[in-house]
Structures are given as structure tokens and as C-alpha cells.
Amino acid sequence: MHPSQSANVxxxxxxxxxxxxxxxxxxxxxxxxLVLAPLAWAEATATGxxxxxxxxxxxxxxDRLKCGFITVAENPDKPAGRQIDIHYAVLPAIKQSHPxxxxxxxxxxxxxxxxxxxxxxxxIFTKVRQQRDILLIDQRGTGRSHPLNCDSDPxxxxxxxxxxxxxxxxxxxxxxxxxxxxxxxxxxLQALADFELVRRKLGYDKLHLYGIxxxxxxxxxxxxxxxxxxxxxxxxxxxxxQQSVLAIAGAIDRAFELLLRDCRETRACQAQxxxxxxDLTLVETRLAKAPNLSQSxxxxxxxxxxxxxxxxxxxxxxxxxxxxxxxxxxxxxAIHEAARENYQPILGxxxxxxxxxxxAMGMHASVVCGEDMxxxxxxxxxxxxxxxxxxxxxxxxxxTCAVWRVxxxxxxxxxxxxxxxxxxxxSGELDPATPPSWGELALARLTHAKHFIAPHAxxxxxxxxxxxxxxxxxxxxxxxxxxDPDCLSKDVRRSFYLNASTVETIPASAGKxxxxxxxxxxxx
Amino acid sequence: xxxxxxxxxxxxxxxxxxxKRSVMAGLYYAIGTPLVMCALFMVLIAQxxxxxxxxxxxxxxxxxxxxxxxxxxxxxxxxxxxDAAKIRLVISQDYPQxxxxxxxxxxxxxxxxxxxxxxxxxxxxxxxxxxxxxxxGSLRLVARGIDPRVVRxxxxxxxxxxxxxxxxxxxLGIAIFTMIYSVFISGMNLAIDTSAGERERNSxxxxxxxxxxxxxxVLSKIxxxxxxxxxxxxxxxxVSKLAYTLVPWQELGFSISISPQFMALMLAIGLPxxxxxxxxxxxxxxxxxxxxxxQSYLTMVLFVPLALSMAASYNIAPxxxxxxxxxxxxxxxxxxxxxxxxxxxxxxxxxxxxxxxxxxxxxGMERSLKSEKVIFGL
Numbered sequence: 001m002h003p004s005q006s007a008n009v010x011x012x013x014x015x016x017x018x019x020x021x022x023x024x025x026x027x028x029x030x031x032x033x034l035v036l037a038p039l040a041w042a043e044a045t046a047t048g049x050x051x052x053x054x055x056x057x058x059x060x061x062x063d064r065l066k067c068g069f070i071t072v073a074e075n076p077d078k079p080a081g082r083q084i085d086i087h088y089a090v091l092p093a094i095k096q097s098h099p100x101x102x103x104x105x106x107x108x109x110x111x112x113x114x115x116x117x118x119x120x121x122x123x124i125f126t127k128v129r130q131q132r133d134i135l136l137i138d139q140r141g142t143g144r145s146h147p148l149n150c151d152s153d154p155x156x157x158x159x160x161x162x163x164x165x166x167x168x169x170x171x172x173x174x175x176x177x178x179x180x181x182x183x184x185x186x187x188x189l190q191a192l193a194d195f196e197l198v199r200r201k202l203g204y205d206k207l208h209l210y211g212i213x214x215x216x217x218x219x220x221x222x223x224x225x226x227x228x229x230x231x232x233x234x235x236x237x238x239x240x241x242q243q244s245v246l247a248i249a250g251a252i253d254r255a256f257e258l259l260l261r262d263c264r265e266t267r268a269c270q271a272q273x274x275x276x277x278x279d280l281t282l283v284e285t286r287l288a289k290a291p292n293l294s295q296s297x298x299x300x301x302x303x304x305x306x307x308x309x310x311x312x313x314x315x316x317x318x319x320x321x322x323x324x325x326x327x328x329x330x331x332x333x334a335i336h337e338a339a340r341e342n343y344q345p346i347l348g349x350x351x352x353x354x355x356x357x358x359x360a361m362g363m364h365a366s367v368v369c370g371e372d373m374x375x376x377x378x379x380x381x382x383x384x385x386x387x388x389x390x391x392x393x394x395x396x397x398x399x400t401c402a403v404w405r406v407x408x409x410x411x412x413x414x415x416x417x418x419x420x421x422x423x424x425x426x427s428g429e430l431d432p433a434t435p436p437s438w439g440e441l442a443l444a445r446l447t448h449a450k451h452f453i454a455p456h457a458x459x460x461x462x463x464x465x466x467x468x469x470x471x472x473x474x475x476x477x478x479x480x481x482x483x484d485p486d487c488l489s490k491d492v493r494r495s496f497y498l499n500a501s502t503v504e505t506i507p508a509s510a511g512k513x514x515x516x517x518x519x520x521x522x523x524x
Numbered sequence: 525x526x527x528x529x530x531x532x533x534x535x536x537x538x539x540x541x542x543x544k545r546s547v548m549a550g551l552y553y554a555i556g557t558p559l560v561m562c563a564l565f566m567v568l569i570a571q572x573x574x575x576x577x578x579x580x581x582x583x584x585x586x587x588x589x590x591x592x593x594x595x596x597x598x599x600x601x602x603x604x605x606x607d608a609a610k611i612r613l614v615i616s617q618d619y620p621q622x623x624x625x626x627x628x629x630x631x632x633x634x635x636x637x638x639x640x641x642x643x644x645x646x647x648x649x650x651x652x653x654x655x656x657x658x659x660x661g662s663l664r665l666v667a668r669g670i671d672p673r674v675v676r677x678x679x680x681x682x683x684x685x686x687x688x689x690x691x692x693x694x695x696l697g698i699a700i701f702t703m704i705y706s707v708f709i710s711g712m713n714l715a716i717d718t719s720a721g722e723r724e725r726n727s728x729x730x731x732x733x734x735x736x737x738x739x740x741x742v743l744s745k746i747x748x749x750x751x752x753x754x755x756x757x758x759x760x761x762x763v764s765k766l767a768y769t770l771v772p773w774q775e776l777g778f779s780i781s782i783s784p785q786f787m788a789l790m791l792a793i794g795l796p797x798x799x800x801x802x803x804x805x806x807x808x809x810x811x812x813x814x815x816x817x818x819q820s821y822l823t824m825v826l827f828v829p830l831a832l833s834m835a836a837s838y839n840i841a842p843x844x845x846x847x848x849x850x851x852x853x854x855x856x857x858x859x860x861x862x863x864x865x866x867x868x869x870x871x872x873x874x875x876x877x878x879x880x881x882x883x884x885x886x887x888g889m890e891r892s893l894k895s896e897k898v899i900f901g902l
Binding site for chain 1: 669
């Protein structure tokens, strides 16, 4: 088996349809690391004791971290029942000036590991770490904390597979049978109690919270339940409590439209792809009729493989690419090529999504099925079904949740958060998951909050702009007074790819290299 | 017997207190050194760090607007100011042509890499260009349906065993050196004054005419000088503890703090060294014929222990040094501050050697003070 073929199909499937959206944050394509690899978890010394602390290393970070875990009952109502370990890692402050404080960075997904992303958090929070610890906790069901991973049938080949024919309910049932867990216990509220226990164990009086994507829900719950232990909160790419994540389908459509608009309004892109909207419609119509079958090469191994390009894979690849400004820049070219029946760029983008960004899909389902599915009003359902990927997303989730059977969270779960904590809300105008309007919604009953919209950012403003400096400033002063959003408006747009190689305007001499009449010599 | 000794020590200290200028000179060192060093480090850190917003001069920016905006997002911007021109980035004229054909496009950094103030910034610019290049390369592969992981055949992990304290080891080595130095320097003036000086003032002979043993005389002088040396050490520790916290070490990626435990250890280890320093300074001063001569001899003799300490602090020492006086103690202190195990045996041997040396010098002094040649400086 080559590596890409052992990729998790059901994961890829669920991912491309019901992801709440951390994949962009967690850097499918961050500048240095274009792809995530599984994390090496080396412990310098064995953690034998129940609440053992040890130094450890994580991938991409040379520093020695402090790692440990607490053991908690999986079900708080059955303290003698199954015990699970909640792992955490502390990136120690360079100069510990505030030993009673730490920045707790909460990962997205739901289902991503915060510790796996330690290097990313370290990179953006360099300034914070100069004087304060950064605390990362693998939320229950993710990473090292009793992960609810769903490994799919290894005989399914993700490239050749026709995912429209996949029985998601059966896949989910197979996964559930393999899991040694009560999947009803992996929701946000149970995890919140774990977070608080970790805080207490480590002896921090006050936490500064940074939540990204789904992590913002955890941060908001923390604000509601334990406000006395918080000093400041940053919600980046916020999912307001009032909002079911299933509304994401509308956000995705919006991001598609913004992509088309941006290309239309950019001279070079408009010149190169004058009919991009038509190209997109053409491919959608074509693939809706029947998947495109072809012989291709495996993106990783180079071995010949049949490729079944379905509408789901096509839209999923585009959707994931919209998370990061750099992959987004490739989309007009990829869509245009697809319209010309060349699916190689789409295949390349699709291959990037196959590892699922390390999402624990079982935990993902536990959260979404318990906290979002029941909020599906008829109106939202109708809107979602009418959107590009909404129908598939609802069908997939419906089948998964029927198997997962997580009791619905109580109605007050969806109440807006009332708080006077200094809260910074960050939204990216181009965000394909949590659009700026969601940020406005989150503000409803926050009395000390500011909402900044970064015009050129997608999902995860702190990862793409000066947003991380604003967070550092907030943590330092615990006040929103002096935060200046001007730097977010700096023009950091990425130019669109005009062919498979360049983002710069193609000079006449180079662009027409295949045309017979092309001039032989370049301009000096 | 003991009361005579105490009286003598009191007399020495009283003498020392009377000549404030010369004696305080030694203590000024203990107070001033950490302050001066920290001020220097503050300036140095500010100079070595790359400014958050780095201005450089970019030529042909219109050939690569995407690259220029990418750099801008990393805080590297074009500016026409004179300062910015110290680092120039020249984008080649044929950049778009080369890019469009998937060839390497040339960019050139022009800067003086020997200028310490620029080095970090040059490295930063290089790293960002490299990051842009690899991102672009990865996306070119994606556009061709290839997983970019194929060109990343090695994943290189580094597991750094250093602690935040040990990363500052070099600086701490220098700090410990200044502390040991203060042990030698703080009592030096007193040592000269109480030996060669006393002889020049002709009060030494007077003192010896009293019913006192030479041993009591020598002991009282050693104790007085040692007390001054230790006073210097206490002062430099206190001032260091305050001053070092003011320097923004974190910008260099480590922290330096003088912990109470370290201070206690330093004082314990410093006592034998102070005894040895006192004996040595007194011995040499008595050997000299005049005050002036004592000063020059001492400066020369001081070089030996300080060279030992310096060698240990820069880690250029051969292993043998950890058994010797001064350098052995210094290495033990550095091991402690780096969070490693203290080499107890070596510390014991070097401390005993230090005491033995002090004893030998004291006995030598006792014997020499019985000779009239020495007493009258003939």
C-alpha cells in the first residue's frame, strides 16, 4: 500500500462535507510546512505517575516543553467508570514575568490536536511567550487524549473511489464499533471541565484565552462558566453560541462568490480567465451529471491510478483551498483547467486534504451531533440544502448522527455569552467558514469587546496578518483600549496564479510560448 | 588570645574605614560592574535584534508585486530612506519571464554581512525569501497534480536539551567571572594598605613591638581583607540580582536570573577563594619594598587566578582546570546555573587546594614577618 492510498476515506469524506473548519488554520499550507505530517511525540522521560510531568518535544519545535496529563472519569456521573488521560503541553515562557498567568490556545476542528499544532502556536505567539507560558491541551477525544479516530476501510482507494456511492452510515457504524469509548461524553461541556482541572493543576490564577474556529466555542463556554479565572479572551474566526455550525454552507457559497469577484476585479486574473464563473458552472454541471473518469498518477507515489473526479471531491478541494490565501491563489487556474478537462491542479489540491489535517472524526461527530444538529431549523435546513455543498453535508451528518446518538445539548447552550471580560473578536473577510457576520453575532452581549475584520484574511486572522500582535498586546495590557486595527488593512493579498507556474503578469514573450507566432527572443 | 585577635581585626577595619577613598575604590567595582555590563548588554541587544518592521530598499519591485507584498506581511518593507539602503534587494529584470516558464527567477541581496547590526536582518530576509520560494515551489507541484511532500525527503527534527537558563550560559559565565574578580579586587587596596602601607607609615614595627605573636598579626590582617572581599561579593551579588532582571534577555531567547540559591552557593564557594585572595595579596605586598611596588606586583600576580577564571567561563578550559583553585569553583558554579549536576569531587578538590594555598601563604607570611628585612622593607 502506498501512503496516500491508506489515507482515511471516510475521514476525507466527512471532512470534505462537514468540517467546521480548522484545516485552514492548521496550515494545510503554512508558509514553511506545506503539508502536515503525523506528529512525533517523544517524551524525554516516561510519564509513569498519574499526574506525571515530564519534558517532551513536539515536531517542528526544538524547545523542551513541559508535558503531562491528568486522569479523569470519562463520564463525570460515573466516577468509577472508564478513566481517560487528558494531555497538555506547556511552552514555557522565555522570561517568566507572570507565573500566575498563561495563554491557553484552543484548537479547532472540532477534532484537532492543540499539541500537534504547537509549532504553529509558538510561531504566532512568540511575543506572548516571551513573558508568559503558552498552554496547549489536547481536548478529550483528540490528539493524545483518548482520540476518537475513525480509520476507514483500507481497501477503499480515495482517488478511484466514487464517494457518491459511499454508505456513510455503515462507515460510521464500523468506526463506532471499534472505539473504546462512550461517544456521548466527548462534547464541549465535558471538555470544559477538563480544561479547568488542568488550569488548577498547573496553578495558573488567570488564563488568557485564544480560540480559533471551533476553539472559539470552547473559549465562549469558558467565559460563561469560569469567568473569574480569565483575564482576556480572543475569538479568532468565531462560531457564536447562537449559531449552528451547519450554517457554514452559506459561508462557503459566499467565499466562492468572493473568489470569483476577486478574480474579476484583478486585471491579470480577469485577462487570463475572463469567464471563470462560467468555467465553474460548466464543471459543476458536468460533474453533477456523472463523475469524470480518467487514468492519472498518484500525487505522492507517482504510480498509475484510476481517478474518479466527482462533484463532491471537486467542490471539497476548492473549499479546503479557500482556507489559506496561498492555496486560494491557485483556484482560478485550477477551475479553468478543470473546465478544459484537466483535473491535475484539482487533484493536487484534493491530495492535500487526504490526511484530514489530523482530525479525530469521532470526536468531531460527538460535538456536532450533540450541539449543532438539533438546532437545524426548517429555514436553515432549506437554506443549507440549496447551497453548493449543503445537501451532501446534511445527508452525511444525518447518517453519522443517527449512528452516534449523542443527546442534544440543552436549549440554554445556544444563549449568547454575556460577559464584561476584555474580548477581541477577529474575522477574515474572505473566511470560507466563519464570515464576519458571525463575529457581529458573537458581540451581542459582550460589553467589553471589539470586532476587527481583516479585509484580506481568510480563516485564522492571527495566522495571516498582524492579528497575532494584537493578541499579544491584549494579553500584555488586558485591555482593548490601545488596540489599533489599522495594520490589518495592510495590503497582503496574494496574486492569483496565471498558469501552473507564476503569479506575476505573464510577459507577452513568455506567455505565448506555445503559440506558433510567439517571438523567439525575450525582452531584456 | 582570641580577644587580642579581635582587637587587632577591629584595628585593621578601623584603619580601613579611615582611608575611605582607596578602600572604597575596590567596592565601587562590585557595585559598578554589573550596572555597566547590563547597560552594555541592553545596547547590544537593541542593536543585534532585527527591528520588527525592517526597512530595506527593493529595486524593480514592479517585477514581483506578489513577493513584495509577501515580504510586507512579514514586516519587511521597501523604503527610500538612507538607512534602508544598507540592505538592498534587487529583483531581476526577467523575473516575470523566468517565473512564467517555471524557471528560477533571480533575486539578489546586497549588504555588508560583517556589520553586526545587519546580520540578523540579512538572515531574516534570506529566510523569508527561502520560505516564499519553497511555498511557490510547493504550489507549482500542486498545480501539476503532485503532492509537495515528495520533494521533502528528509524531515529534520532538533531536540534541544538546553534550558532557558543554560542558553544564557555564556553571559552567566561572564557574570560569574565578574563576581570572582570582585573577590580579588575588593580587598586588594586594603591588603596593600595594611601591609606595604603600614610599613611605609612605620606603624608595622610599632605594632610588632606589642606583646603579640606574628601569627595573630597575620591572621588579623587576613581576616580583615577577607571580610572586605566578602563584602564586595555580597554587594556584587545584590546589585547583579537587581540589574540582570532589567535587561530584556528574552529577546535573545533566554532568561538570566540570579536566584537566592545561586547567591548562597556563590557565597559558600567564595569564602575559601576570598581567604586565598587575601593571603596572596598580603604575602605579595609584604614581599614588595614599597606601596607602589606592591601595587605593580599584585596586578601581575592577580593575572593568574583571573586567567583561570576567564578560561573556565569561556569554556575553552582543558579538563585539568576543573581540579584547580578558582577555575574549579567557577565550573561548579556554572554547572549549577545551567541546571546540571555539580561536580562535587572537583569542587571539593579545588576548594581544598584553595584553602591549602591560603594556609601555605599565611605560614609563609608568618615566617617572613620574623625577618627584619621584611619588616623594615630593606
